[in-house]
Amino acid sequence: MTAQIHSAAEYALELRGIDKHFGAVHANKNIDLKVEKGTIHGIVGENGAGKSTLMSIIYGFYEADKGDIAIDGRVLKIRDSKTAIASGIGMVHQHFMLIQNFTALENVILGAESGELIDDSLDKARAELNRLSEEFGLSVPLDQPVEELSVGFQQRIEILKALYRGARILILDEPTGVLTPQETEHLFKVLDSLKAQGTTVILITHKLREILAATDNVSVMRRGEMVAHVKTAETNQEELAELMVGRKVLLQVDKGDSTPGDFKLSVRNLSMTDSAGVKRLDNVSLSVRAGEIVGIAGVSGNGQSELLETLAGITPVDTGTIDLNGHTLDAEHPMNPSQVRHAGIGHIPEDRHRMGLINTFSAYEAFVLGYHRNAEYNGTVQMNQAAIIADCQEKMERWDVRPQDPYLKTANFSGGNQQKLVIAREIEQNPDVLLIGQPTRGVDIGAIESIHQRILDMRDAGKAILLVSVELDEIRSLADRILVMFDGTIVGEVPADKADERTLGLMMANIVPDEIKALQSEEPA
Template structure:
């Protein structure tokens, strides 16, 4: 019989899970009060995702048990988790892109053999849920036409439609702009007011401190601390996560820019439908500097990275790099740009940075696998690749440090470390880097930032794209702002703040605003 008097929506008692030699979770205990937002934080590989996967039924615990509303539940799959009132919004959305919002929400829960009645009932219920939880969305829109923030709302609606009273969100702001993230947290507050319990998995301590009631810290598979959010701070949480004091600011001196290593002049690019995605973009990137590109996601930053790196051919304009003039009549592909000492960390590690079915040592040489270092007359030098991968894993603190583990089996942050290490260790003259710390924990962020600054200080030129304004302001020496495919402003990083950048990103930074800011 359910104990309706329990103050906890969900309790974990001595949950353990092992994968071979790896102890992913060890004797985890957790109590989450009803109607609260509870943060779960920890470094990459700390066991957070494994624990959430046990709660949602992707894995079964080796020992321990779960209680929901005071009743022990046996969750062997996601259907049983849903039946227990648990929903999950994954970091990488589980949506059918060419289905409508309505079709995605009812997929797997169509309401019986009479589909028309099920659709009608679902439309009525979704309209009610969207209004009640401030999830404003057109249920007839096709998902692929929605910005990522609205796609996330679809995932939340899916969970609520299936009766979720406990909602797990895994790195929910990793793909959101600051504005979208703000709206998400307004939605979470609304869910909380309606009695929904939220488990928030994130690396972003500022979000934890701003949005949660309680926070629990995991380290190396164990739960090491619980805190009331109001009684802790960023410094304490960072130290609990990493096990040592962490510097929360970027240690960076003034830049000493040298020669221009890369320049773009009036570069434009049309997509397959003839839409102009890049509009007459011009920039200069000099040795010994970090040029940051700020902008709301979807305003041409991705297209700029793809054109500069040779992934996409430009339609108009020209690029000057390594003594070559590159244009629509004389293009260079990504392999050729790489041979010319340009490295590229793509924004989406899964789509463009990794083959997740490869072992780590194979992923660690992607793009450079034709090098003589890795090849003999007949066979590739497998031992060379494995040994090199081991060294990089140690230097970049990749966990677990196993070169033979499938790339898919690493956490998102550790996958990111593999990609960044691969590109940085090639000692490029120019590094294009998109979203360098997306899904990466605070200890690894410190290491990645140090590496980027170190490259700059050795005379490399770095172009940085990030939706994290704190990151753009902390790392950049100069900042360009993009809006609707065009560069709409430039400023010295020393003059930047969130207000100024926010106005520029919305193309609303007038002369009056500039004077007022000054």
């Protein structure tokens, strides 16, 4: 029989001795955690530190092997998410759980319908959502299909879903990864409003600056253990990074001046319309030289994905011309992804699950995707499996992929370690041009330091790099020149040394400040 936890009334959530194994992997080791009512509590840690597992236990996706969970001082057995929701726990996942062709209102009531008639449920939900929207600043067009809404609105719908179901404890997993700086600022105002009304918020993020700006307390996990609990006002980025990684971390890579060479990538008047007749790229022109990094900033969904996929040969060109490392790519001269790779182009896709990996493959199989015809991986008759496994093992050690098991299914690695597999696969092929989409999405701060340094090393070795990222700190840290995309067009270019967050944020909303217009008008044609 489970012993009672005599939690003080001020704790909304208390964990005692939470332990969880997945086979030989000890994901959570005797975790203790106390979250005060009406506070914003941050949880940080490296990829694979056990954060997601712990949150999944709280939300009922997993059941702990041992240990106790108390909500408002009462010990509960949370065996599924239905129990968690009934106990006042809500969760907003990093990848939104929304049905795209449903309206916002339909998404909110899905699974929480009341009565026999759907119209009654919709009317009741509409009235309550209008109240919640006004109270917390979460206005959403309730009758518009989700697929037509920005990611900022979609996130508000997820928060409204949780609040509509009575959440008193709200867990947010990497909530700002797809938001503009202005949307992030609004989200934090919403969280402050929730806190003021007594809601307890647990914020999972790898962005230490946001932890320091938004939270009251922060807990640090490392290798499955809880290693520190600190008041946010009494810590800083350097201390938190060191606690997370177990060593001192460089929060800013040392980037010297670039020495651009010949043009390796040139795009002229590129346009592309998707199968639904929507113009995704509109007269895009850009260039990247050897030895430079050109960054593209913008809110996710403004054409960056389509640009990368067109350059990589995945999506055909409608109009315009692309010069890829001396090879012409246009409507009359198409190239498939294999031909693009053979032309010396590497591609780190934005979405590792949709385009970078096959989750049922082992790590060593995923490591040769797209390069499986390389001579070093093939024998006289069939693929040289031993050579592939040995090469994968060596690269996993070099890139600190955890666990270093070439036979482990890629689905069983944490998101950050999956990302390391994809990045290592592309960079280790030593391409002349590297197309990078969201290189550190879901990656912890220690790995970010390493990945950023590898990208700069590629630049300094004379490689041409086109970098797409929604992380403005990342773009500003790595890029030599920054382009901003909005609604399929490039709205402006900013030199890296003049690219402050306010300016980029405004441009991402299609507002080009006068000083940037003046700067561009001075540039030679």
